[in-house]
Amino acid sequence: MRRTDFPFLGSGVGLRRPHYPHVLEKQPAMDWFEVISENFMVAGGRPLEVLERVREHYPIVLHGVSMSLGSTDALNREYLSDLARLARRFEPAWISDHLCWTGVGGHNLHDLVPLPYTEEALRHVVRRIREVQEFLERPILIENVSSYMEFTTSTLSEWEFLASVAEEAGCGILLDINNIYVNAFNHRFDPQVYIDAIPAERVVQFHLAGHSDHGTYLLDTHDHPVRDEVWSLYEYAVRRFGEVSTLIERDDNIPEFAELAASAEEARRRSAAVLTKRRGAYDTRSDKSADATL
Amino acid sequence: MTLDLTNLQTLLYRAIAASPGGVTETPEGGIGVRLESLIRGDERLSAVERITIYADAYFYRLLDCLMEDFPATLAVVGQPAFEDLIRSYLTEYPPTEPSIFFAGRNLADFLAIHHLSDRWPFLAELARLERTLIEVFHDPDAPALSASQVHEIAPADWPTLSLRTRPALRMLDCEWRVNDVLRAVETATEWREPEPGPVFLLVWRQGTQVYYRELELPERAALEVASRGADFATVCEAFALWLDAEDPASAINRVLTRWVVDGLLVRD
Numbered sequence: 001m002r003r004t005d006f007p008f009l010g011s012g013v014g015l016r017r018p019h020y021p022h023v024l025e026k027q028p029a030m031d032w033f034e035v036i037s038e039n040f041m042v043a044g045g046r047p048l049e050v051l052e053r054v055r056e057h058y059p060i061v062l063h064g065v066s067m068s069l070g071s072t073d074a075l076n077r078e079y080l081s082d083l084a085r086l087a088r089r090f091e092p093a094w095i096s097d098h099l100c101w102t103g104v105g106g107h108n109l110h111d112l113v114p115l116p117y118t119e120e121a122l123r124h125v126v127r128r129i130r131e132v133q134e135f136l137e138r139p140i141l142i143e144n145v146s147s148y149m150e151f152t153t154s155t156l157s158e159w160e161f162l163a164s165v166a167e168e169a170g171c172g173i174l175l176d177i178n179n180i181y182v183n184a185f186n187h188r189f190d191p192q193v194y195i196d197a198i199p200a201e202r203v204v205q206f207h208l209a210g211h212s213d214h215g216t217y218l219l220d221t222h223d224h225p226v227r228d229e230v231w232s233l234y235e236y237a238v239r240r241f242g243e244v245s246t247l248i249e250r251d252d253n254i255p256e257f258a259e260l261a262a263s264a265e266e267a268r269r270r271s272a273a274v275l276t277k278r279r280g281a282y283d284t285r286s287d288k289s290a291d292a293t294l
Numbered sequence: 295m296t297l298d299l300t301n302l303q304t305l306l307y308r309a310i311a312a313s314p315g316g317v318t319e320t321p322e323g324g325i326g327v328r329l330e331s332l333i334r335g336d337e338r339l340s341a342v343e344r345i346t347i348y349a350d351a352y353f354y355r356l357l358d359c360l361m362e363d364f365p366a367t368l369a370v371v372g373q374p375a376f377e378d379l380i381r382s383y384l385t386e387y388p389p390t391e392p393s394i395f396f397a398g399r400n401l402a403d404f405l406a407i408h409h410l411s412d413r414w415p416f417l418a419e420l421a422r423l424e425r426t427l428i429e430v431f432h433d434p435d436a437p438a439l440s441a442s443q444v445h446e447i448a449p450a451d452w453p454t455l456s457l458r459t460r461p462a463l464r465m466l467d468c469e470w471r472v473n474d475v476l477r478a479v480e481t482a483t484e485w486r487e488p489e490p491g492p493v494f495l496l497v498w499r500q501g502t503q504v505y506y507r508e509l510e511l512p513e514r515a516a517l518e519v520a521s522r523g524a525d526f527a528t529v530c531e532a533f534a535l536w537l538d539a540e541d542p543a544s545a546i547n548r549v550l551t552r553w554v555v556d557g558l559l560v561r562d
Contacts, residue, residue, distance in 0.1 A: 038393045044435035045462065046502035066392030072300040079392045104303040108389040109310060110397075111351050113303075120299055149344040150334045153296060216338040217347070 001139040001170050002201045007093050009059055009245040011264040011271075016250065019257045020050050027057050028261060031268075032093070034247050037064040040090075041082040055090050061205070061247075062092040063174075066108065067132065069142065070101035070115040070125050080135050087136065094204065096141035096174045099125065099162060116151035117161040122168070129169035141204050142166065143174035146182045146211075146220030158183065159197040166202045173198060175244075176207035177234045178226070182218040195237050203241045208234060208267060209249040223252035226263060231270060238274040246271065302332065309345050314353040314384040317346050356384060356397055363398045363428055366472075366479040367405075367421045370414055379410060395432065398425060416470035416488050423472050423506070426464050426497045431504050433462035438500075438557035444550075453527040456562035459520050462499035463558055465509070467492060473506060500557045512536040513549050523562050 010031030015023065022028065033054060040047050054060065066079065087095060100112040115121040133139055144162050156164070166173050175198060184191040208231075210224025226234075226248065238244070248263040297305065309317055309329060317329075333341035357380050361368050368376045387400040402422035411417050438460060447455060471488040473495055478485035494509040496517065509517065516533035524532075533549065534542040553559050 038395075041393060042395070042432040043461075045432045045499060047432070048435075049502055068392075072303055076392060101303060102392075103389075104300070104307050106390055107307060107311065108391060109307065109348075109352050110355055110389060110394050111310075111348060113306065113310075113348065116299070116302065124299060148339075148347040149341070151302075152332060152334055153302075219347070 001172055003172070003204050003244070004201075005139070006172065006204045006245075007059070008243060009061070009093055011246050011248070011268040012061075013248045013257075013260045013264050014063075014250060015054060015060075016254055018254050019260075022257045024050065024053050028257060030058060030261060030264065032059040032061065032245070032247075034061045034063045034249075037062040037083055037086060037095070037097075038066055040086055041079075051090060060090060060092050062087060062090070062095045063143075064095070064097040065112065066102055066110075067097035068102040068108075069097060069099060069128050069132070070113075070121065071104050072101075072124070073104055073106065075128060075131060075135075077135075080132065084136055087138075094141055094172070095136060095138065096143055096172075096205065098145050099142045099165060100145045112145040114145060114147040114149065114151075115161075117154040117156040117158060118151075119155065122156070122161060122164055125165055126169045129165070129171050133169070133171065139171050141172040141174040142169075143176055143207065144179050144183075146176070146179040146186075148186055148217055148219075150187055157189070157194075157197075158187075159194040163197055163199055167199060171202075172204040173202045174205040174207060175203050175237065175241075176209070177237055178207065178209040178211055178230050178249075179220060181227075181230050181233050182211050182220050185218045191233055192236055195233070195240055198241075200241050203244055206234065206237065206244050206246040206267075207249055208246060208263070221252060222249050225259070226266075231266070234267065235270055235274050238271045239278060242278075243271065243275060297332070305329075305332070306345070306348075310349045310352050311384070311388055314349075314356075314381045317342055317349045353381070353384070356380065356389065356394070359394050360398050360401065364401065364421055364424045366424055366476045366485070367401075367417060369479045369485060370417060370420065370475065371410055375410065379405075379408065382408075395428070398428070401425065414487075416468075416472050416475070419466075419468045419470050420472040420475055423466060423468070423476055423495065423497070426466060427504050427506065430462050430464055430497050430499050433499065435462070436460050436560050439554060439559040439561050441554050443561070444554055453525065455526040456523065457520050457526055457529060458523040458560050458562045459517060459558055460498070460560055463517075463521070464497045465514065465517060465521070466495040466497065467514075468495060473508065476506075498556065498558060505556070512545070516549065517553075517558070520559065 012030060012032035012034060015033040015035045035051060040051050098112050100114055102112060103109050180191045180194050208226045209222045210226055212219045212221045246267045248260055250260055329345060330341045333344055335341040357377060360380055383401055383404050386404060389397050402418050402425055405411055405421050406418035469491050471491055471493050475485045475488050494514040495506055496509050497506045512533045515536050516529050519532040520529050530546050533546055537545060
């Protein structure tokens with residue numbers, strides 16, 4: 001699996017309920033939408049009707065929060081069947097979920113809880129991602145989660161774990177830049193070291209979002225605009241990975257659609273500026289090589 | 295002591311969810327491991343404080359969801375009592391499904407035996423009505439029998455015409471007029487203790503909107519028969535059985551017209 005196996009979608013935003021009327025009536029300019037899979041895994045009614053109409057005009061991506069790839073419970077086949085049915089109906093550009101567990105013993109925490117970064121967890125989650133990909137008959141993307149605790153038993157860094165899982169499972173990576181920033185603060189590491197360690201060809205999508213500063217820790221709340229420090233890290237990531245489909249997430253304190261659209265435009269502008277500069281540097285190097293040849 | 299992944303997750307789950315809104319520092323289960331030996335703490339946050347972030351997120355995420363799903367129940371009992379209610383509810387009915395949509399599906403049953411129902415005996419029925427609105431919102435679709443389709447039915451075919459109610463339709467028989475409480479909360483007017491019933495309620499979805507209204511007994515009986523699938527003659531018999539003095543034909547015609555306008559029927 002390589003990034004080029006997937007289409008480049010540009011800059012998009014997460015489709016959220018308060019924006020349904022605006023999106024359906026105005027069909028605003030937007031490269032693509034990401035939708036939360038579970039919100040549409042229902043028998044019928046308004047959610048599916050909305051998604052039908054949105055899909056007529058925009059590419060979409062299905063982003064799940066409940067696959068629980070890291071749980072030691074058996075994979076939920078009913079959930080996967082519903083997801084496969086949804087994918088057949090709406091033909092998303094890709095399907096993603098998180099590198100975490102969300103419940104155990106048949107219970108669900110409705111939260112993204114990190115795994116210990118151990119060989120045992122690595123083997124476990126790789127096997128399950130392979131099973132999911134076989135079931136869905138497509139490679140999926142896994143997202144790095146924000147976290148507030150580290151396990152004493154971890155023997156790998158978070159970035160080593162993510163890179164190894166993606167390489168061994170043959171899946172793509174949805175790299176959440178804000179989560180890297182949040183975790184770097186919460187667990188005291190250099191976010192650029194994290195980004196440098198991720199295999200570039202596997203990064204298919206970026207997430208950008210806002211967080212809250214609680215003094216002793218940062219909380220990934222998705223209720224603020226993207227902060228300047230995260231924009232800077234995004235630019236660093238674009239320099240490292242090149243052109244990657246980017247999505248603005250907002251789940252709380254949701255503003256007018258125009259504000260999110262402006263953030264998507266900001267991502268597009270910053271990415272283009274970085275890539276232009278990078279190409280300029282490359283051209284300069286090429287010119288120098290040509291001069292040397294002459 | 296090193297735990298395998300299953301035991302680690304079980305221990306953490308208990309720590310986060312066993313006492314909604316707090317952390318269970320010595321979770322039951324006989325593992326006998328302290329959280330501090332599993333989670334790295336530092337001078338900024340101890341291990342327990344770090345898990346508290348997850349415990350708070352668990353409780354408040356579900357509380358927010360249930361406040362949104364049960365606004366009238368919340369309005370009746372008030373915020374502090376509602377929070378206590380949800381704490382005890384989540385202990386009894388922790389979420390088991392991938393979608394948070396299911397989190398409130400047992401709240402009405404839980405309220406039926408909860409002490410809050412001593413003070414507000416209509417509370418469980420009110421919660422059941424609110425939950426039904428949500429479920430009907432997500433029920434399967436089916437094309438409704440339209441007025442033009444009705445006009446095309448030959449008179450001779452009517453008695454044997456096979457009808458069924460649409461999937462996005464439920465009926466509730468209530469002992470209290472809880473629909474009055476819900477309507478008051480929806481219109482941001484002051485709610486009052488409801489009058490005793492009985493009241494028969496119809497909840498249905500038309501297009502993407504969910505509606506509810508009261509049913510008279512004959513209409514309730516006829517819809518009950520139609521919900522199981524029946525020919526038109528049988529539906530009419532059920533209707534007429536409960537009718538008082540009115541001319542059955544004109545009453546049935548009036549009700550059928552309303553059913554078609556409201557999109558309640560499919561042709562079986």
